[in-house]
Amino acid sequence: MTVSAVTGTAEKPIFLAAGDAALVVQFGEAIDSAINQRVNDLARALRSLALVGVVDLVPTFRSLMIHYDPLRTDQAQLIAAVEGNLHVQTASSERRRSWIIPSCYEGECAPDLEAVARQAGLSPAEVIAAHSGVDFDVYMMGFMPGFPYMASMPPALRVPRLTEPRVRVPVRSVSIAAEITVVYAIETPGGLSLIGRTPVPFFDLRRDPPVLLESGDQVRFEAISLAEYTALEADYAAHTKTLEFTWIDA
Structure with a gap:
């Protein structure tokens, strides 16, 4: 069969084949809360x-990828299932989880705070107040286990990615670039500005489930001191x- 790749509308998404065992349902082209709500x-x-x-x-920012076993189903059946459920709201879509994440914006926890403040034309205290003063939506999980992409960043803090990525980003670093803020769930290379660090594990195999957040959650950061962090x-x-x-209500 031919999978539709025409431009989607507010009512009808695009269907894109991703090999012979995955189907992408795309709802839009932007980082947008309404689009992401439809995905979730x-x-x-x-x-x-x-x-x-x-x-x-x-789920991703603007699309849902459906991985399937081609010996048990096919794209035609999946598209029919999607089209029959585009306007279904489950009980869980009427509410979502809200988290208060403690974050230390001091010393070695925030190596890029001063640089971000200079780029934004703000004081470090104003950067902290702006970042910890808004509710972020978890748009998707990806890149590594437990790694949340959260938006939308206050316009004043939308700084570019680093020109030279770090080889090592400490685990649980709170980082920003453009419209998003993230928390590095494990130690890894990365190219975002590090403005804080949380003591909360975002990925822990001893926990069930091991991943803390999920797409659709709401997050607000709460500034804590270095002593509290320790x-x-x-x-x-x-x-x-x-x-x-x-x-909270969705």
């Missing part, structure tokens, strides 16, 4: 159906403390 609503609806042959569902880091490492979320 569809993902929840399809998960609730437990469709035969579907192996995995991967104490909380020890508590989380010893598994004597867990971070709780609250439910």
Whole structure:
């Protein structure tokens, strides 16, 4: 069959074949909360159906990738299932999880804070206030286990990526570039500006589930001191403390 690759509309998405075992359902071209909500609503609806042959569902900023077993289903059946559930809202789409993430914006936890402040024409305190003063939406998980892409950044803090990426970014670094903020769930190379660090593990194999956040969550960062960070880091490492979320209306 031929999979549609024409421009999608607010009502009808684009269907794109991704090899012989995946189908992409694309809703738009921008980082947009309404588009991302449609992606997450569809993902929840399809998960609730437990469709035969579907192996995995991967929500992104603007599309949903459906991985499937081509010996058990095909693109025609999946497209029919998608089209039948485009306007379905599950109970979970009516509410979502909200997290308060402690973040230290001091000293070695924030090696790029001064540079970001200079680029933005702000003081370091104003950068901290701006970053910790808004609610971020988790648009997608990717790049590595537990790595959340969160938007949208206050316009004043939309600095470019680093011209030379770091070979090593410390685990749990709170970082920014353009419209997004992220937390590095494990130590890895990276090209974003490091303005803080959280003591909260975003990926922990001893936890069930091991990944803290999921697409559709809301996050607000809370500034803490270096002393508070050190104490909380020890508590989380010893598994004597867990971070709780609250439910909010979607």
